[in-house]
Amino acid sequence: MTGEELEPILRLEGLTLRYGALTAVDHVDLSIREGARHALIGPNGAGKSSLFSVVAGAVRATEGRVILGGKDISSLNESGRARVGLVRTFQHSSLFLGVSVLDNVRLAVERAHGRPKRPWPMPRTDRVITEKAMSHLGAVGLVDRCNALCGALSHGERRQLEVAMVLACDPRLVLFDEPTAGMSAAETQRFSELVESLPAEITTVVVEHDLDVVFRLADRVSVLAAGRLIADGSPDEVRADAAVKEAYLGKPRSAEPLFGGIS
Amino acid sequence: MSVSSVPFRRRPRRLVPVTIGAASILLLAACGGGSISEGNGGEESEGPVKIGLSVPLSGVYAALGEDMTQGFELYLDENDGQLGGRDIEVVKADEGESPQTGVPATSKLVTQNDVSAVVGIVNSATALGLKDTFVQSEVPLIIANAGADELTDDASPYIWRTSFTNGQVGAALGAAVAEELGDKEVFLMAADYAAGHESVDGFRETFTEAGGSIAGEAFTPFGTTSDWQPFLSKVRSSGAGAVYVFYAGAEAVNFVKQYDSFGIGDSAQLYGAGFLTEGGVLEAQGAAAEGVRTSLHYSHLLDTDRNAEFVEAYQAAYDEVPTVYAVQAYDAAAALDLALEDAESTDGAGIADALANVGDIDSPRGTWSFDEDHNPDQPYYLREVQKADGGLANVVLEELTQ
């Protein structure tokens, strides 16, 4: 809570994760300013997922610090980080499949605004919670489906629901873990619009394979290779970066085109 | 718009199961009558006298239940289906393994079938759980096995026992063992539940009174012990000259076999309450049981005319030798026979009154009578497992004096 404008919302200092001899994340330093649309990319095995887990708090870092809004949150676990405003999504959208869409969001709203462990209903308070939840559903366009069982939703709808739940947590920063994996083109389109429409004060960090999405959503891109941060800049800068090209292409015979979709 | 066009699909389903549930309860009302007014079981009625027989037909005690049913039915058959000159209708119930099923099944005989008396009950806990029901309904319960001492603590006019108390069976042996052992010590061992403790306590009392001394004692987890070696090691290291144990059923089989296979029998004579080697248990123990000495109120080798006659009839009917369990139920029928002969009425209270005056009962086990606590005042015998008529059997060595 420094209030300084220059203080980035998220700062990683020398973040390192080792599994025995293997170093999955290698002294990553990164600053993300408030309101940024940040993307984290890298070839397979670059350590994206590991970095994601460490930042989200699912895995404790071996070394280094995670600072959110000037406050060291390195010692907080995942739920602790969510409570201070750093909220993640899951690669395989994991929702509460056996309960209704509305209840999924209510769970999130209740944590942020209610008393999630109160063991008796209070109609008036619960109605306020419900209204908040409905408004979040409205924001992602799922109002019609509020009473459906979550398990009955399509893949794309589940992603929308997940965004509604993230919003309900009052996040300052949202970590998206490959959000468009498995989506159809139309769903991807819809989802991209959804993320773009998020309030400006919410910072987003997207870990993504689909570079189309990355360059559409991100105003800043970090590139990870072999656990190290090798580039960090605007999409154009990163695209032009020689080290990035090498990291992606590796040996020349690799046929995988870099940034194939954009030209 | 019409409400009915709202596509609710699941909710209405809730209705039917609830209705079905309610309807099934209603079906139970067939025997109707209400349950908020006074009314005792065992009403006097025309026709045959209804007697309940509640023994285990399932679970680990089912073998006992079978013997008891046979003993009870044999007495009825010998008397043309009559007791005390009245026709008898037997209503059976499955006591099962524990009070969880035994109590409701037996209560049903009293509250639903209106029996005038109930015979049976193997499990002491079940008997204890039933005691209040019988006293309240004023229907006599004639316990034909369960041995818990406290069942007859207060000598309720509705609780009678034709079997034994756990303490008595152990106590009967104490003096004899003390005499036999001289200055050697005895090790006490039993399954760790009420019957085991009562049996050991009964033995200890008479044994120490007669000058015997105890080398040590161990109580083994009831129902889960499959390996007695750790305890048998204690026996060995205690240097005891004899061991007194209380085990029944599968535990008796496994214990006796292990006692034999670990070779402790060479240094320490095994004594026990008679259930250790009774009935099917002995058959399963085989040669391992040879030489084991026990106290009990019956053995089919008991050399009396009354017993010979009984054994012959039993063998003719069921093609096996009778066990103590069969005799206990047989005698329960005998006691009812005497009681019904004198009873002023055939309701529960009438039978209970008459039971107090049945006097001596001439039984295959010898003559016995109910004592003031309604337990049998009966002879106990020292038995030893020996080879007899082609197999192993409990040969009676002597009658134990108490």
Place this chain on the structure above:
Amino acid sequence: MLSWLDANALSMLNGVALAAVLFLIAVGLSLVFGTMDVLNLAHGAVSLTGAYIGVAFLERDTTIPLFVTAVLAAAAFGMVAGVVLAAMTSSVGDHLRQALLTLGVALIAGDVLREIFGADVESVSAPASLAGAVSVFGRPYPLYRLVIIGISAAIAVVLYIVLERTRVGALVRATVADRAMVEAIGVRTNLVLGGVFGAGAALAAIGGLLAAPILGAQPGLDDTVLLLALVVVVVGGLGSLRGALVGALLVGQVQTLGVALASEYASFLLFAAMAIVLLTRPRGLLPAKTGAHG
């Protein structure tokens, strides 16, 4: 220390003998859970049937060939029972419904066994040539128990070799790891799973038969055996061969050495030990590296 060892050596040896039986019974339960993700509560009933097969085959003065015949009969029965159970459970996905189904089967089996063999405790005699005692640590010890340890160890080694060193074993392990993948390369996983279920049940039946000369056979024994096997499997780690072995050894020692050392708490030892293991190592002592876990 030496005197302590001397006093308790027999207890420990006995623990190993108990572990040998428990291992045979539990390993099937564990493998079936690991490969098929089926919690088979009818396992105890299969084992008890094995014991009753002993009752049917083995009268007094059993000879070794007769004993071997009984073992083979028990194995054959177990195999069939396992395949039937595999077929019955294949369409039931959820663990709790599997429990409902297999416990239902166990209740039915228990009743049928009581109908056939009666409610009396039945005993099974070990082959006459194995019935005696031998001297161990200077004390007489039943030879048959040593034989059980030997048989069980041999079966464990064979199982290990089959699972770790043969193509069939590789197939089983692959099925544990990724069923869809194995199906994709053209293997009918149903056969693999049926085979594992059958083998597991066969081992349980053999275990029940081998234990019969010590434990006898009677109604209710199936529940006891099932509970012990569940404890072994969970303590050792679900789905793992080595886990079942370690779990059996631990439970064996708790039930003998533990009881010898703390006999006043004997009733509580087993479940207290299980609770402690599970609370400190929720996946068991040696969990399988791959496979399904509930």
Place this chain on the structure above:
Amino acid sequence: MMRSKAQPRPSAADRTGASASTGGGRRHLPRPVLVSRVALGLALLVLAALPLFLAPYPIGLAGRILAFALLVVSVDLLTGVTGMPTLGQVAYFGTGAYAAGLVGIHMDSSAVLQLLVGSAAAALLALLTGAVAVRTSGIVFLMVTLAIGELVHRFADSFAPVGASNGLAGIPPISILPGGEPLELAGFIYWWVLAVFLLGMAVATLVVKSPLGRSMRGVRDGEKRLHALGQQTYPVKLAAYTIAGGLAGAAGTAWVAQTRFFSPGDLGFDVAAFALLSVVLGGAGTLWGPVIGAFVVILVRDWLSAYVDGRGALMLGVLFVVAVYTLPRGIAGARWRKPLRRPRRTSP
């Protein structure tokens, strides 16, 4: 419920998949809700009226069913609602029963007092044991709770003040308030049991509809996800465990109010297994399904078996096997299509 709104009205029902209408302006209860309320009222009426026409034995059976059903509901709160399958509720059932019995013998025969003491003792034990047990999940949790149940069972088996293996006998008949008239007649005792059952059901229903209930379903469907939302799941699970323990304790007091006897056999593994299987049979997750499951199990075990000497276990076995194949989602999930298909009416 009565609120009308322009946007779709969120249904308050738990686990109700029916999609809401997009219409607005309904001021009366939707018909199905009305129907189910009428059904509920009818069921209550029948339950309350039973002693008027049932003889003492069936009324005792009905009372046992209600007490067992409440135990089953407590199992369902953990198994079906929170996703933690348990075999340990018998421990708290037994604690409640023994506590009530001891209060009855040594202090006072007031059923209200016994209910309070029994539930509190059970909830306290659940809190203490749950504190370690709920750290695990799935099959491991199942086995840890089995251990808890068995340990309490073994303890009761050897603890003299509660009668050890012979059971706690000699419990005086209950009176409602301290010093009140003792209730001897089966019908009155049944009414007390029914009151405890309804109270327990009300507590369970409120919990399920509360924020805690939502969190419990969240734990069931995605504990990890709940964590990522910032919700610590340990307190949720512990709270659920404690409440379920208290309910099981209440069930125990109701049980012992009728039987006036309690033995270790009443909290054995088989009771634990039947309680869990009643939940599965009835349909985990709903509250009324397991109640019906409990009804069927006890009816088959105690009533039907009386007509098939010693074949109770066989009947239960057959019931379980048949149920698995014919009712894939339990009794609650069965499609009761024919009798209840809504008549197709044309809009006026």
